[in-house]
Amino acid sequence: MDAKHGCYNKSMASTFKVKHNGRIQWCIKWKQEGKWHFVYDDNKSRVQDKQLARIAAIGTQQIERSKPRKQTINKKTNPTLNMLFDEHVEKSDYKYSTYKTNINAWQALRDNIGCKPIKTITKEDIQTAFNKLNAAPYRALLRWKLINMCMNDAIKKGLIKQATNIERPKVVNRTRIMDNTYMDDYTRIIRGLLTWLENDTNQYHEWYAIVKMMNLGMRIGEVLGLTEESINRANQTLVINKQLTSQGRLIAGTKGRNGSFRKRIIPLPDTYYKALTNQIIANKKQGLTCAITYQPDGIHDAIEHPIFINKNTNHAIRYNTFYKYWIKIQQAYHKEIEGDELTETNYIKPHTNRHITATILAEEQVPITMAQAILGHMDSDMTEYYTHITASMMKPIGEKYENAMNNTLMTNFVNEVIKAKTV
The missing domain is CATH 3.30.720 (Signal recognition particle alu RNA binding heterodimer, srp9/1)
Structure with missing residues (x-):
């Protein structure tokens, strides 16, 4: 269908x-x-x-819940890869962007090996198709994964006993290499950057709270999606249960497929809690108010108030605005404090902040289960396993992390540079 x-x-x-x-x-x-x-x-x-x-x-119960026609494939048949692929993507609850990406990636295979029956296709057929396409490494890897997905579905249906596929295409993850090579420098720079932004006279001081939250290991969508209702003032924790989309909407859940309503609770050390509350106070002083309606459970509407608001539009800060200023902030910091320019090797990608957080937690010997709960490195099946990690248990971890970030040497260095420039 x-x-x-x-x-x-x-x-x-x-x-x-x-x-x-x-x-x-x-x-x-x-x-x-x-x-x-x-x-x-x-x-x-x-x-x-x-x-x-x-x-x-x-008021009338005359209509039953609609049920799509089942697209089952008879075991006695010999379906093509196209048939298996089409069945899988239509039954899977992908986000539309993922759905569209998979459809587009498969299009190049549809009139090629996609027409071949699952029982007779060979490794040589697949290799020939990949050689002919000569796609970029990441594109080739995606297509390889889609073929593997079809093979696994065929095994589950009892159509074949063993998957037929070529070796996994090798992809060089340059971001991971850069993170591993320059992580010490990145950690030092972030410590200095936070000290620099904390200064009230800094032209980018209004971005201090956002960068501070990034430093808690949160994803960008989670940071931009923070609302006043996300803060639990009773035990000074932050509830991460939604994210901002590229269209400026709030959607429930964090990273994952549609229908995932997972959430996590992380401790808010004193300086981080103060940064958020000061941002809320600053919004009220400037007359910035923004309310977004979304569905925390997928059915019922709720109104929440974003913390990070664009002064020009009075709406939640969007991704394009954030990325533009994130580059400007680093350029200004390197020029004023480090005395150099922003380059490929010293530019810190937003997601790298999660790696920095994980690195510092590991250096402070924080248990891996606690680090996973803070960073959200778990799937929905593991959520129940972490329910025993309470806010009171997390608070010492937050304090330990805050102390690790407050590097005295880097703080003194930045303050001395600022003082010398103002004299």
Whole structure:
């Protein structure tokens, strides 16, 4: 079944993907009491739940939850790679961006080895196709993964006993190499950068709180998605349960597929807690107020208030604005404090801050389970395993991390440079 054409069951409800509110979403359309009704959501399971809630609200229980036709492949058949791929992507609950990326990557294979039956395809066929395409390493790796996905599905269905695939394409991760090579320098620079930004007279002081939160090992979407409601003032912790999208919307959950409502709680050391509360106070003084409606559980609406607001638009700071200023901040710091220019080797990518945090936690001999809970390096199946890590247990970790970041030598160095320039 092609998702864009929808699917019908005996309840006469149609489920399909459509462009809505400027993005592709799942939609369910059904007729009830002589009228057509529509519900939309980014997640297929949630849109079905919304349909049930709407039916109940209308008052008559005449329509059952819509069920797509099952796209099962008979074990006796010999399906092509295209058939296995199409079935997998339509049944998987991918984000639309991931869905589109996989579709585009497979397009080059569709009229090539995609037409070959799963039982008769050979390694030579796959190698010939890859040699002909001569794609970039990352593109080749993605296609290799998609073929592997089809092979694994075929094994689960009992169509084949062993996967047929070429060796995994080798990809050089330059970011990882740079992080491993220059991590000591990155850690020193971040310590100095935070001291420099903390100064009230700094032209980029308004970005101090954002950089401070990045230094807690948070992802950029999680930082920009922080709201006043994210702060638990009772035990001075931060609840990470949402992120900002590139369209400026808040969505529930952190990194992962749609439908993931995972969250984590991290301690807020005193200086970090103060930086956030000062940012909220500064917003109120400048008359900056922003409210965003989102669905923390995928069904019910909630209104929350972003902490990091763009003064020009009075909306949450977007990714493009953040990246533009992140480069400017580092350029200014290197020119004023380090006495050099921003280069490929001393530029710190936003995500590198997570690696810096992990490195410092490891140096301070923080247990790996605690570090994973703070950084969010866990999947939804492991969440329950970490529920025994309480806020009171995390607080000493936060204090230890804060002390490690407050490097006296680097702080004194930055302050001396600033003092010399003002004399």
